[in-house]
Amino acid sequence: MADRKNFSRYNMRCGILIHVPQGGVRITRINAPEMDSRFLLLTGNDMPGDDSFSIFSSSFPIIAKETVAYNGQVAAALFAPDYESAVLMANDIRIETEEAGTDTEDSVPYPLEYGWGDFNPEEEEEGKYRKVESSFSLAHTAARGMRLYTVTAWIEGANLHIEAPSEWPELIRDTVEHVTGYPKRNIVMHLVPYTARNDEFLLEPAALAAISATATIRTGLPCELRTETLYSHPGISVKRETWIDDEGKPASEKVVMTVDQGAFTILPEEYQRQACAGLIPPYPLKSFKAAVKVTTSLNAPAAFALSLGYSEALASTEYHISRLAEKTELTPYLYRASVEKEKRRFTDYLPGFDLDDQKKTAETVASRSSYNRKWAANSFHKRDFGIMGYLRGIGFASGTGIAGFSTTFRKSSGFGAMMTYTQKHNVIVNTSYINHPGTVRRWKKSIADRLTDGMPDKVAFSDHGNDSMDIGPDVLSRIVASFSSQLDNAAKKLAVLKEEEALPVSLKFDAEDSYYPCEFENAGCGTVVCEISIRQSDMKPVATALWAAFSFPSILEAESLRNSLKRTLMMTLSEFGAEIPMDFQMNIDISSAGSGGALSSPQELARGLAIGALSDALMQAAGKEAAALPTSSSIIEELFRK
């Protein structure tokens, strides 16, 4: 990245965005007061090229031209000599709208259905099976956050410079080229450090960069656009029915998950596959049917928010297991121990694998937190504490993580690589893969250990070309895990070939070679127990303690992994409405299974388990309606008023 030019702020234009609060309307007119040459108003019609940008196969408008697709969509951008003038002028701009029907259903894929067995418990003799139903929901969240950020564009010689925080700089360059027609080779990115805990800097900076670049080209001056980060999380609703026998063992299950991705969908098919993997329960069933539906709405398009559906689906499964346990009057931990087998069933989405490690993490956490005793005490007191209840809950969630994208996605995206051992005893890897600098360092080291006597300088990764994604969001980095193991296998094979064949010797490999026939590979497991109490003074849910244990196939840096997991757990509790008090206690245990397999997206697993444990704890403390997340004191207060 080049250094930013230190231009005077007096010679630049400061921009703000003008939003339309209500989606599903048509813009009939934009009334703006007379403006002198110091001001510039950009609407959708002023964009020189195509007023949209693309991510994978989805396309998003940058500025609403006629139809406003979602609540809060950008309708115009106003540039002025300073922000105060821009805000004052924006107050005089009126956007006239009229009702319009929206038609965004085209991009929605068919529901994904998966299942096995044709056992129908409703046809069996009456009373043999009981039906247990549960519903789990996460509301769609779309809000401007508190973090203010700027995107700046300026021209210097033949180059157009863009300074922005971005999880995907290549997307910015593509979009600016697409919109302004400026050749990509002349667009220089200056990356601003950022933290995108909900993937806020994935899509929006690209749109802002295109607007700033257009303004810069129009005015000939550096242009800066300032806005607050947009956090948008998909709305999830999971309805599940399980038939259990006399002993409480599940026999048959039906589950329907509906995902509201907002006005535009991002990778909907992959979202369905990942969600489906999370919906499959760990216990054996005679028959199982799952359906994942993606819908659109007038909400802002949802970003990945650390997960492509697996976390939320896993949380819903964990929540449901606790509901089954309630029916059998066992604690969720003991119930799981009674219904889970030694090995998980092989499905099209996850391979069959031993549940030993997962059971160990559950045992560790249950004993450290005195889970069974507390669960029983809370349940017992709940019945005896009158109208208000005991207002305490302890939630349990235990599950496995997944590694990488689905096999289907990897086949369609065609990520491949070639490893060559040269006559000069160097290794060259050609790939169109994501090249995060830290990851490449790690890859080089592992290849060097096998092929170049531990000298990473002798391993080179080829230039990735214009089509590569450089630094993707966290959720895209998940693919790194599966690629790491492929690289390792290729290095192993090449170590043998270089001794047997004439140099140079090459090995070509791609995603299709691995993990067939399952969509995902399991990578690590964990258990989370969360204790909450509802503060009587304001009915606010307060997380008092959290215990967690994780086991991963391999651990590279234990301390940073521990930190990262801690953050994810704390932030997830906070995000879904639990207050973290000063005396909050967290106990986290991380172990390595030593199998050397892929470690992938531990944050996604931690997030799923934290949501599952929190909703379960809320259910115990205040009833099922409180478990619809995110919760708040007003929701809980309303429950007690009913």
Next chain:
Amino acid sequence: MKIDCTIDGKTLTLSLNSDKPLSLILRENIGIDSINHCNGKVCGLCAVLLDGKAVLSCLVPAFELNGKEVITFEAFQRTRGMKDIEKAYEMTGATPCNSCYASRSMIFESLIAEGVTDRSEILKQLSLVKCRCMTPDDEVNVVLKAIEIRRKRNVRRSQFA
């Protein structure tokens, strides 16, 4: 109004609206983009040292700056004080996320300079930051460790003097 103040060691005379918040002065007039401005939502991501005490810059109006010294993280990160805090992060294994790193470090510095060791006082001060990336125990441990590191450093310095 005209305001005389020192920002990151530079003595400045600024012509400003008297009620403009310090966070916006730093962003718009001084050009420090790393300071957040949350329009009074009290996100806690804009802490600076005002005469050595950590304050949220969005809550400091321009007229209060007259004759005061402001230190932002941009300048503070190059000092020995920050080295002590970084060492404490490393030794306790608890590091704030990138989002609140600057702000939390400034509040840590204020607590360390005052030598605050009382748990509730430490947590009260740190409650200014709304980001939930550190557990309360980690926050207290960092402050206590950094105070210990600084004391050792000061003792070494006085021995050599």
